[in-house]
Amino acid sequence: MPEQRFDLAVVGAGLAGLCAALFAARKGAKVLVAGPNSSLQFASGFLDILAVQPVEQGRVWDHPFEAMAALVKDEPDHPYAKVGEDTVRRAMARLMEFLALSGLEYRSAGDKNQWMPTPAGTVKPTWAVPATMAAGAEAFRDRTPCVVAGIRGLKGFSARQVTENLAPRWPGISHVQAEFPGTAGQSEVFAERIARQLEGEAWRADFARALSPLVQGADCVALPAVLGMNRPGEVAEDLSARLAVPLFEIPTIPPAVPGVRLREAFLQGLSRMGVQTLFKARILPATLDPKQDPVLVAEAGDGPVEIHTKAVVLATGRFLGRGLLAGRKSITETVFGLPVTQPERRDQWHRIDFLDRAGHPVNRAGLETDELLRPLGPGGRPAHPRLFACGTILAHQDWVRQKCGAGLSASTALHAVRSALDAA
């Protein structure tokens, strides 16, 4: 079996795994990141740090770091209590810097959460948003008269839905329906295709001509997230100049363009930094000998490869990412068979109401770790001195209800990588 050697092997290529690879590569380590990287396409594009605490009360915070101070007091087991505010700030800054270098600029609003319109017609509090969406938070805050322009045939996005729901709070909002050039007679159009087309100037000119009469006199215009794939900033700026009106994007329902942009930005950036990727490979279940360096086997299309590494970061996510597997009776961890903290019985996994604010107990199931983010083995001690975990596989967090997904992934990735490189 062929062998490869690394300083750090990251298992899992969602946001946490990709962040871990990025942070380690920045420090000059030789890094591998392995596993399917499809989960990012489900991202909304928003980068959350923390907005709701405690979830039972549905209390929404304007300041994520004030929320975090309250959280670590209420929930000392939350991963944020292990990483600390400074690591969260640093990880988010590095992530945003990296994405900007890959052509995907993000904006935060100082230390405050921003309220972003969603395609449902609700608003969501989040920390940082793609630059192409940033004007949306300002427009909602200032209640700037705004025209939401839908695109005919784009399934799951209704400009009328957005305005009907926002209008009570945003009186100057209205909607129009545009047709994307060249799609007359098509029953369905695809956001990703439009986004790639709009990278071309001719398409932008045509689209601007179609939009212009519809948005005449608007103070600002909202569009579904279709403004470019690899250079969205330029596309949005150019279209805005052509229409002579500020523009912003509202994300569409996933899988969607903002998630694909994130994935593509990571791919380009990581390859620029020399990170080796094995996105089509599966890391086979393994038993680690605590007295030796970790050895993994990656099963790729062209046969198995033996991975020798000084340290491992496990970032395989939850059920969708296949880091955790739910049987009918209990939940297991899929790569190393690590103990999973979980409710005692399956009828305690979920609450009676899907929309219960308190969240479902199963969402807080996951791995226990020490302060260095080393997952604990059956004896309550780290399973291996140089095995670390980060992201949503960690126990005692509910990233969905707390609105802390990106911050959790990036900060635990940074903390795990620091611990791993120190140990290696």
Next chain:
Amino acid sequence: MQTIVTRVLIIGGGATGTGLARDLALRGVDCVLAEKGDVNAGASGGNHGLLHSGGRYVSTDPEVAAECRAEAQILKQVASHCIEETGGVFVGVPGDDEAYMADFPSLCQKAGISCWELSPAEVRDMEPKAVDPCVVAYLVEDATIDPFRLSLENLAHAQSLSCQAFLGTRVAALERDGKRIVRAVLEKPSTGEQWAVEPEWVVNAAGAWSREVAALAGATVDILYSKGSLVITHERLTHRVINRLRPPGDGDILVPGGTVSLLGTTSVRIKDLADVRPTVAETDRIVEEAAQLVPSLESVRYIRAYAGVRPLITGTAGSESRGLLLIDHAGQGVENLTTITGGKLTTFRLMAEKAADLVCSRLGVDEPCRTRTEPLPLTSAGRWTEPGLAPRLWLRGHDPDDTLLCECEMVPASTVDQIVDALAGQGAAGDLKAVGLRSRVGKGLCQGALCGVRMLAHLYERGTYHGAEGLAALRRFVRARWRGMRPVLWGVSLSQEELQDALHCGFFCLELGQDDQPPPAGRNRKPPHA
């Protein structure tokens, strides 16, 4: 208050109520049907859709067994488009009572039910997923019936003749003048609108709710509530109905339903009709029991569970029975009220016939029952409930302007539009749950996570929703789907649920919303004048 004068008021829109509406309409009797929820909202929609050969009851209730056999034969003639003649197998599982197995053929013979013994090799060949080896196996004439299609079409046919139906409409009061009910007050809880019906006769076909309905007129009905839960697999596992050859018990049957299989059932006595839902414990019990019949049930993927409440008649010694019961309330001092309850989906037609015979004799109507021979017309009302139909039609060709809203079950926008327009006539245009009941939307892999959102956007664009109505409808829809999803969330189903949680709560923040109110009054159609 507006008043509708009619001959018969039917309370309840399940298989019996809709069947009775059609029976009366075919005899030329004018009627009004009021259903507080939607068609088949109770036990009629919460069963496995089995058209009994009768084999299940040969040991416990030969009379019911013979009734099932006779009715199944009639329905196969008059409602064949709602029925799949799958056939059924009774399988003797090693370890079960072999004396019962040995008696089965003679008991079938006594009840007039056909059964043929199968060799182990024949069982393997016909049903490769059944337990192997089995002790013994018998082939019977079980079939499956789509209860939603059946009731939707019974009602549609009745409406085309002489029946007015009000769904989402409760009976708020039954007012008496002496020994007769003279007026019923109907109410649409979603809007608070009320109107009156003045019937000559009232039939209580409210199933598990018939005790409450009788009480409105000061009458009583003695029934027990038995909750039955079922579980649906993602794929169809067998060609035929697979029965466990033992006395009726939990988890003893696997019924094919188009592209899926349904496992059931449990029987749990309950006292309260509020909040009936399938539980994790029942689901586990069904899966574990049924896996003894079809071992791969331990590892297959499940889509959801559901529960219904059977109204069981209390017998003389307090024992329960699956027979039907026709109660004339004259003895209790109410002369023009009849309750029809008990029974089974298979015998719904007979129940309707008996109730209609009684009502007609009292009303002096001298028309015979025609549902025995008159074929149930094929209408568009029920056709979209058929699994696999939408994809077949879509693949065969579709309008270039059309687009799929539900990608799992391939339900196009045109179908949703058709259903929504039909619902608008019943004052429930924007009810995503009602669309789900009349089609396969929300029944596929995503269980409504994505198609619910796509339907919502589509219906907003169409102008069906105003203000926050759509989001409220989405919340109701996902909450309704959740009842059935929650007990089966392991394996891939849990991964899908994680995606839904991230979308509906993480992204849309629906859990934080406050706008989950019923739609404002005045948007719904006013009830028609008499």
